[in-house]
Amino acid sequence: MKIWPVYEILKAAALQWPDHAAVYDEHGSMSFQELFTEAEELRKQLIGIGIKEGMGIGVMAANGRNFIMGIFAAVGTGAAVMPMSPQLKKAEIDDILQDAKLHAIIDDRTASQPLDTVDTVIPMKNGSFRLGFTGVNESVAFAPFVDQPAFIRFTSGTTGKSKGVIVSHRSVLDRIEAANKGLELGPGDTVIWVLPMAYHFMVSIILYVKFGAAIAVARDFLAKNIIEITNQHKGTLLYASPVQIRLLANDTGTAQMPSLKKVISTSAAIALDVCKAFKQRFKLDVSQAYGIIEIGLPILNYTKSTEHPEAVGYAQPGYTVDILDENNNPLPNGEIGNLGIKGPGMFDAYLLPPTPSKDVLQNGYFLTADFASKTEDGLIKVEGRSKSVxxxxxxxxxxxxxxxxxxxxxxxxxxxxxxxxxxxxxxxxxxxxxxxxxxxxxxxxxxxxxxxxxxxxxxxxxxxxxxxxxxxxxxxxxxx
CATH class of the missing domain: 3.30.300.30 (ANL, C-terminal domain)
Known part of the structure; x- marks a missing residue:
C-alpha cells in the first residue's frame, strides 16, 4: 500500500498515545485510537467508492471530530483535499468547482447539500457522510504538476479572484515541524479551538495531532463558554482571532483561566487596546502569529508580547524574514518595505494557471504583499496591507x-x-x-x-x- 505522509501522522499518534484524548467536542471525548479507527474506516469506504490518487475531493463538515476524521480519511486515499466551510452557499461551491475541478465532495450534513446529487451515504458512529461526484472525469488528474498534492486552499478562503494554493504532503510535514519549534506543543497540552477548521487546518489541527496535543472545540464565540471549556479541559493554548480575544477582554465576569500558558491571536492584526484589556482581565499576554497559506507559520511573537503586542514577532527557526525594496533586496532595519519570507514548507504551486512556486519566488523570497518594518533585533511589525483583502x-x-x-x-x-x-x-x-x-x-x-x-x-x-x-x-x- 502506498504511504501518504499526512495520513501517517494520525496513525502514528494512535500508536504512540492510543488512550490520550485527541478531541473534545459536542459528542464528548475521543481518543487518538478512536479517531484513527473511525478515520480508517471512512478512508476504506472512500477508496471502495472510487476515491484515489490523482483526484481532488472537498471535505465539508462542522468544527469537531467529523471534520478532522473527514480530512485525514480523504488525504489517506491519495486524493488532494480541499477543506470547505459549511457556511458556503451553492453559488460559492459552484465557483469552487469551476476553478478547482474537484472530483467529489463529502459532507457531514451540517449544512445544505453541497451538490445536486448524492451518490453514496456513508454511516459513521456519530451521524453519516454524504458523497457526491461532481462529474469531472476521473481520468482528468488533479494538479498532475505537483508530486503528492495533499491540500488545496484558495487564498481568500473561498474562490473567485483568489489563487488556489497547492501544498504537498512533504511541504505539510516541513511546515508543521518548523512551526512547533516555536509553539512547543506536546501531549501535555490542550488547545482551545474557536476558529473555523475549514480555514485553519494544516499548521494547526494536523500539528496538534502530530505532537499529541488534545483539541477542545468551543461551541461558539461567547466569552463565558470559552472560559468554561478552557477550565473544564485545562486548556494550555488559546488559538483565536482578534474578535474572540476582544469578546474575552470585554467579559465582565471574574472567572480566570489559570491553566492557559499561551494566547495566540492570528488571522488579522489585533488592536493594542484589546491586548491591554485582555491582560488586565486575565493577567495573560496576547502573542500575535503571522500565518500565511503559502508558507505556514514563519513569524511568532512570544518573547516581546508584553512590550510590543502589536508586533507579529520574530522569524521562527529555519525562516529568513526580510524587508525588501522594489528590486527585492533587503532594506536597512527600521525602513518600511515589502515583507519577504524564505523557509521550510513553501507551497508547491498555484492552481490556475499552473505555476510552480519556483516561478513565483523572487530571489528565493515569497512576497507576502504586506508592508512591514524590522527593528535592530529582528522584531517584525506589519505596517499596512498592499492588497484589498x-x-x-x-x-x-x-x-x-x-x-x-x-x-x-x-x-x-x-x-x-x-x-x-x-x-x-x-x-x-x-x-x-x-x-x-x-x-x-x-x-x-x-x-x-x-x-x-x-x-x-x-x-x-x-x-x-x-x-x-x-x-x-x-x-x-x-x-x-
Whole structure:
C-alpha cells in the first residue's frame, strides 16, 4: 500500500498515545485510537467508492471530530483535499468547482447539500457522510504538476479572484515541524479551538495531532463558554482571532483561566487596546502569529508580547524574514518595505494557471504583499496591507467577489466594497453602488439578495447609493 505522509501522522499518534484524548467536542471525548479507527474506516469506504490518487475531493463538515476524521480519511486515499466551510452557499461551491475541478465532495450534513446529487451515504458512529461526484472525469488528474498534492486552499478562503494554493504532503510535514519549534506543543497540552477548521487546518489541527496535543472545540464565540471549556479541559493554548480575544477582554465576569500558558491571536492584526484589556482581565499576554497559506507559520511573537503586542514577532527557526525594496533586496532595519519570507514548507504551486512556486519566488523570497518594518533585533511589525483583502473576524473577504454579486442586479451599474470599524467584530462589510440611469432599488432587498448568495461574513451590512465611484488613471476602481 502506498504511504501518504499526512495520513501517517494520525496513525502514528494512535500508536504512540492510543488512550490520550485527541478531541473534545459536542459528542464528548475521543481518543487518538478512536479517531484513527473511525478515520480508517471512512478512508476504506472512500477508496471502495472510487476515491484515489490523482483526484481532488472537498471535505465539508462542522468544527469537531467529523471534520478532522473527514480530512485525514480523504488525504489517506491519495486524493488532494480541499477543506470547505459549511457556511458556503451553492453559488460559492459552484465557483469552487469551476476553478478547482474537484472530483467529489463529502459532507457531514451540517449544512445544505453541497451538490445536486448524492451518490453514496456513508454511516459513521456519530451521524453519516454524504458523497457526491461532481462529474469531472476521473481520468482528468488533479494538479498532475505537483508530486503528492495533499491540500488545496484558495487564498481568500473561498474562490473567485483568489489563487488556489497547492501544498504537498512533504511541504505539510516541513511546515508543521518548523512551526512547533516555536509553539512547543506536546501531549501535555490542550488547545482551545474557536476558529473555523475549514480555514485553519494544516499548521494547526494536523500539528496538534502530530505532537499529541488534545483539541477542545468551543461551541461558539461567547466569552463565558470559552472560559468554561478552557477550565473544564485545562486548556494550555488559546488559538483565536482578534474578535474572540476582544469578546474575552470585554467579559465582565471574574472567572480566570489559570491553566492557559499561551494566547495566540492570528488571522488579522489585533488592536493594542484589546491586548491591554485582555491582560488586565486575565493577567495573560496576547502573542500575535503571522500565518500565511503559502508558507505556514514563519513569524511568532512570544518573547516581546508584553512590550510590543502589536508586533507579529520574530522569524521562527529555519525562516529568513526580510524587508525588501522594489528590486527585492533587503532594506536597512527600521525602513518600511515589502515583507519577504524564505523557509521550510513553501507551497508547491498555484492552481490556475499552473505555476510552480519556483516561478513565483523572487530571489528565493515569497512576497507576502504586506508592508512591514524590522527593528535592530529582528522584531517584525506589519505596517499596512498592499492588497484589498478585508479581514472579518479572522475570515478573509475579497471585495471583487462581493462586487460581482451586487453587479448581477440589473439596476446596479457598478459597486465598490470596503469595510468600516465595528466595536465587536473588528470590521464589517459596506457597499457603495452606482445605479443605471433612471433605476431604483430597495436597499433592504439588495442586502437580502446578497445574504442569499454569500456566506454571512461576506454579505454587506450597509449599502449606500452614490452618483459615481472614483477611478484610477488606467480605468480601474480606486479603493479606500
Amino acid at each position: 478585508i479581514n472579518i473576524s479572522g475570515l478573509k473577504v475579497f471585495p471583487e467577489e462581493v462586487e460581482a454579486v451586487l453587479e448581477m442586479i440589473p439596476e446596479i451599474k457598478q459597486a465598490r466594497i470596503s469595510s468600516s470599524p465595528h466595536p465587536l467584530l473588528g470590521q464589517i462589510i459596506e457597499a457603495e453602488v452606482v445605479l443605471n440611469e433612471g433605476a431604483k432599488i430597495d436597499v433592504e432587498d439588495v442586502l437580502t439578495w446578497c445574504k442569499k448568495r454569500l456566506s454571512a461574513f461576506k454579505a454587506p451590512q450597509r449599502l449606500k447609493i452614490v452618483e459615481s465611484l472614483p477611478m484610477t488613471g488606467t480605468g480601474k476602481l480606486q479603493r479606500h
